[in-house]
Every structure is written in C-alpha cells, then in structure tokens.
Amino acid sequence: MTVAVETGVWQLDAAASTVALRHKTMWNLVTVKGTFGVVGGRGEVSSDGSAIGTITLDAASLDTKNNKRDEHLRSADFFDAANHPEITFAVHSAKVRTADSVEVSGQLTVRGISRAQTxxxxxxxxxxxAVTLETEFTVDRGEFGLNWNQMGMMRGLATVSATLRFIHAAN
Incomplete structure (x- = not known):
C-alpha cells in the first residue's frame, strides 16, 4: 500500500487503538494477556515523509481480566504505577521502508527507566x-526493573502488540 501521508500533526484515535502485552508464566505453561485501557499519543509528519511522536500508556489501566493479578502488576513489584503512572514510547524517527512497512526508532520508558527500541x-x-499501523515486538522486562519472579515462574521476554490509528489534526 503506497499512500502519501499529509504533513502536519496526527492525533492518536484512542477509541480505535489498542496496546496489549502477553507473557509466559507458570514455567511457560500459561500465557498472561492484558490490554491497556488508556492510550494516548500524537505524531508529526515532516515534508520529507519522516515522523516523530509519542505514545503514552496509563500503567494502572492494564487489564488482564484478573483483579488480584492486575493490582500486583500495578504494585512496586512490577510497574509501580503510583510512582510511575505512565509508560511512554518516544518516537525519534519513523521512516517508510517499503510500500507497507515503517521503521520506527525511539525510546521506551517504563518505571522511569528508558531504553532504545527499534x-x-x-x-x-x-x-x-487516517493512518493505521500495527506492530509487535519483544521487551526484556528485566531491563526496566521488572524483576519480580517468584520461584522462577516468570522468565523470558514480554511481547507487546499494538494497533494504532492516527487522525490528521485540523490546522
């Protein structure tokens, strides 16, 4: 799909966007899945077609359909949402590579710890x-201080998947 995207500001359409996590637990026997209920963001496309922007997640809005687990994920053992209420992905560069793929480089910040992410x-x-993008990538939760791991139950990488729809903002 080749489309010329208008220059200017694009606002995330939160109602049509989703960001979800999944992680193997219980010694890789169970996959925990959750979705962030509060997602925001915006971007700006330059005349050369490159883009910058920010996606913001409310850390306390993660819903795994298990209240006890969700409270634990919000605690200091994991996201520490009381002290770090937002998870952000700051896009430093987004460039079209093929007709339907965009290479995105930026900085992911979780619990106040930032790491480069491409x-x-x-x-x-x-x-x-409107423009809709989908992505899936893995994150080593240990790099962000998410080290709680009772009896070795939680190992490996977490997978983040996102569908993000942006609407061209009126000038």
Whole structure:
C-alpha cells in the first residue's frame, strides 16, 4: 500500500487503538494477556515523509481480566504505577521502508527507566484523514526493573502488540 501521508500533526484515535502485552508464566505453561485501557499519543509528519511522536500508556489501566493479578502488576513489584503512572514510547524517527512497512526508532520508558527500541510497523490502512499501523515486538522486562519472579515462574521476554490509528489534526 503506497499512500502519501499529509504533513502536519496526527492525533492518536484512542477509541480505535489498542496496546496489549502477553507473557509466559507458570514455567511457560500459561500465557498472561492484558490490554491497556488508556492510550494516548500524537505524531508529526515532516515534508520529507519522516515522523516523530509519542505514545503514552496509563500503567494502572492494564487489564488482564484478573483483579488480584492486575493490582500486583500495578504494585512496586512490577510497574509501580503510583510512582510511575505512565509508560511512554518516544518516537525519534519513523521512516517508510517499503510500500507497507515503517521503521520506527525511539525510546521506551517504563518505571522511569528508558531504553532504545527499534521496531517495524506495518501500514494496514491509510487515506488523507487516517493512518493505521500495527506492530509487535519483544521487551526484556528485566531491563526496566521488572524483576519480580517468584520461584522462577516468570522468565523470558514480554511481547507487546499494538494497533494504532492516527487522525490528521485540523490546522
């Protein structure tokens, strides 16, 4: 899909966007899945077609459909949402690589710890008014201080998947 994206500001359409996590637990026997209920963001496309922006997640809005687990994930053992209420991905560079792929480089910040992150997003829909991107990438939770691991139950990488729809902001 080749589409010329308008320059200017693009606002995340939170109602049409999702960011989810999944992680193996119980010695890789169970996959815990959760979705962030509060997602925000914006971006800006330059005349050369490159883009910058920020995606923000409310750390306390993660919902795994298990209240006790969700409270534990919000605690200091994991996201420490009381002290670090937001998870952010600051996009430093987004460039179209093929007709339907965008290379995104930025900085992921969780619990106040920032790490460089590069990923590929797939352009799934675009017109003059809206652009929708999908991506999936892995994160080593230990790099962000998420080290709680009772009896070795939680090892490995967490997978983040996102569908993000941006609407061209009126000038």
């Amino acid at each position: 990923l590929t997003a797939r352009l799934v829909a675009a017109d003059g008014e």
